[in-house]
Amino acid sequence: MIDLINNYREFFLRGVFESIFLFIFFILIVKKTNIVKIFKSNKNTNLLILTFFLIFFMQVIDRFQYFYPQKFDLYPFARFAMYQAAPDGVELTSYRFCILDEADNCRIINISKVYSTIGLPSLSSRMKYLIDEFPSTEKEIEYWLSSLERLTIENDKKIVFQKIELENSKVTTLNMVEVNIEK
Amino acid sequence: MRNKFKFYKLSNIENFNYKALLIIWIQYILFDRFTELSNLNVSLIHKRGAVRLIPIDIIFNDFISTSFLYILKLLVLVLLIFNLINNNKNSLYVLITLVYFYELIKKGFGGHLDHRILTLYIFTIIVTMSLNNDFSNSKQAFSFAYLFFFLQYFFIGTARLFSGFPEIFLDDTFKNWILQRSLRPNFFNLQFGLKISEYINLEYLNIIFFSSTLIEVLAIGCIFYSKKYVKYICTLLILFHIGIYLFMAVNFIENIFLLIIFIRSINKDLLDEKIYYFR
Numbered sequence: 001m002i003d004l005i006n007n008y009r010e011f012f013l014r015g016v017f018e019s020i021f022l023f024i025f026f027i028l029i030v031k032k033t034n035i036v037k038i039f040k041s042n043k044n045t046n047l048l049i050l051t052f053f054l055i056f057f058m059q060v061i062d063r064f065q066y067f068y069p070q071k072f073d074l075y076p077f078a079r080f081a082m083y084q085a086a087p088d089g090v091e092l093t094s095y096r097f098c099i100l101d102e103a104d105n106c107r108i109i110n111i112s113k114v115y116s117t118i119g120l121p122s123l124s125s126r127m128k129y130l131i132d133e134f135p136s137t138e139k140e141i142e143y144w145l146s147s148l149e150r151l152t153i154e155n156d157k158k159i160v161f162q163k164i165e166l167e168n169s170k171v172t173t174l175n176m177v178e179v180n181i182e183k
Numbered sequence: 184m185r186n187k188f189k190f191y192k193l194s195n196i197e198n199f200n201y202k203a204l205l206i207i208w209i210q211y212i213l214f215d216r217f218t219e220l221s222n223l224n225v226s227l228i229h230k231r232g233a234v235r236l237i238p239i240d241i242i243f244n245d246f247i248s249t250s251f252l253y254i255l256k257l258l259v260l261v262l263l264i265f266n267l268i269n270n271n272k273n274s275l276y277v278l279i280t281l282v283y284f285y286e287l288i289k290k291g292f293g294g295h296l297d298h299r300i301l302t303l304y305i306f307t308i309i310v311t312m313s314l315n316n317d318f319s320n321s322k323q324a325f326s327f328a329y330l331f332f333f334l335q336y337f338f339i340g341t342a343r344l345f346s347g348f349p350e351i352f353l354d355d356t357f358k359n360w361i362l363q364r365s366l367r368p369n370f371f372n373l374q375f376g377l378k379i380s381e382y383i384n385l386e387y388l389n390i391i392f393f394s395s396t397l398i399e400v401l402a403i404g405c406i407f408y409s410k411k412y413v414k415y416i417c418t419l420l421i422l423f424h425i426g427i428y429l430f431m432a433v434n435f436i437e438n439i440f441l442l443i444i445f446i447r448s449i450n451k452d453l454l455d456e457k458i459y460y461f462r
Contacts, residue, residue: 011346018345022338033407033459038326044312048327051309055331059338068229068294075232075287076304078296080338083360083392085347090359094366112368115223117216118293121433124367125294143224150222166366 004064011087012063019060026056068129094164095127096173097148101155109148109159131163134176141177152181198270198318200325200444200453204307205267207440208282211300212263217256217285220292221249228291234284247288255285270318275311279304302335303437325454326406329445333402336420340399357392358385361430369432376430395423405445406459413449417442 005012029035039045054077062079098106111127112120130137130144145159152159160178164171225243228234239247262278265271282304290296306328313324343351351357358380365376380388398419405413421442424435448454 014345018341021341021345032461035330035459038323038459042313042320042323042327043315047312048309051305051312052331055305055334059342066295070231070295073231073296075290075296076283076301076308078298078301079342080298080335081342081346082298082339083357084343085351086356086360090356090363092359092363092366094363094368096368108368110368110370110372113370115216115219115292116370117219117289119289119297119299120367120369121297121299122290122293122295126292127294127367129294140227143227147222147224164366166362171366 004067008064008087011085014085015063022056022060066125068125092166093128093131094166095131096162096164097145098160098162099148099152099156100158100160100178102157104157106160107156109151111144111148114148114151130161131176138177142179145177145179149179149181156181198321200448201270201310201314201318201321202267203440203444204310205263207303207437208307209260209263209267211303211437212256212259215256217289218249218252220288221247221252223292228288231290231296232283232287234287234291252288255281255288259285272311272314272316272318275314279308279311282307298335299433299435299437302332303441306332306441322454325448326459329454330406330459332441332445333405336399336402340396340402343396344400352389352393352396355385357388361388364431364433367432370434371432373429373432376432379430391426395419398423407461410449414446417446 039048042048054074058074058077059079062073062077065079065081095111097109097111099109100106112123115123118126130141134141141161145161148159158178158180161176163174163176165174224245225240225247226245228239230237230239243251259278259281262274262281266274266278286300286304309328309331310324313327314320347356361376361380365374365380398416402416402420405416421439424439424442427433427435445454
């Protein structure tokens, strides 16, 4: 965490200002509206206050939530933020799972459809992690590839995990890990 | 007979939002390809929340069994249908607990925690905990849940403004996000994002991006202001969600349903127009 704060100092400082703003907003809502009265009229006031406190708390504390893997979380409470500043810029990279037949023709497997249950944003950040941390993630990639073996047909030879890059409107593909299909 | 009919009608109206919430969950669970996870090695699970305390890798040998995943999914569905027929708070708590593990198994195979179901899940928790045992205060329970619902839009908008204003609304960040999301695989392999970034000027894209951020911040006003304001803001939010799906392939269908229910509730007096107000 300290490393992240040091590496992303401006991002962190902006976060401090955001937290101060949220705190002022919270005080205003409590002081200037009838919210407290409405909360008190419910039988489960304490639980409700605790829930809203956790929502606010995580909004302030849970910075760097897009970094994977996280050591700490209070699931289901997490910071609500998306498409916020990208301190490292937006990498125009992607990934692809490809089944190669004997003539090396690629049949693309749509991993986001096969494992749609995981959720596209979450699946994408996991795949980004596999690419960024390669080669230490090689074993993990092999597990993902092996799970797709059931989708192969007779003349298929290999399953490949590829990194895709877009540069100057040109797409390049790089084979990262491949597994042979066991017949 | 007349009174009985009136009472029947009234009870249905009062419970409409609660039943609609359950139907949103049913569609989500029903179409969810949850059992596909039995093909992934259990060592890929990144443990979160209470799952950190469960030795999943010891309980399951290499893979989570398909039957376990089927049973979990079926249990959630049965509980949802049970609650659709009966109003029972205890079974709602059981449902929330089961969904907790259901979601954590799924998200264990993913990277960061995305917001699609988190919003619906916290919304349901708030409704459940604030409902009376006889479900007589549906209006109030949903007013708390919608406070959270619009608060999350407000949080998302302010987070973006504080973290990136003005740079990300002036440079090519948004365009690159659209390109990146279109480059990555998505369910229907939509690639409208590549087209839009090709044909629409960067300035226009950034205006749309900045406007949508402002709408997110202003969304908190939906719980304070009049019907007219709610209609405009909620309609714009729905349009932005549709846009995000078409151009960035991120699905927020549950949020769209919750927004539609909110507009309907305000129109049909299922929620008070001004639950919260400035003193």
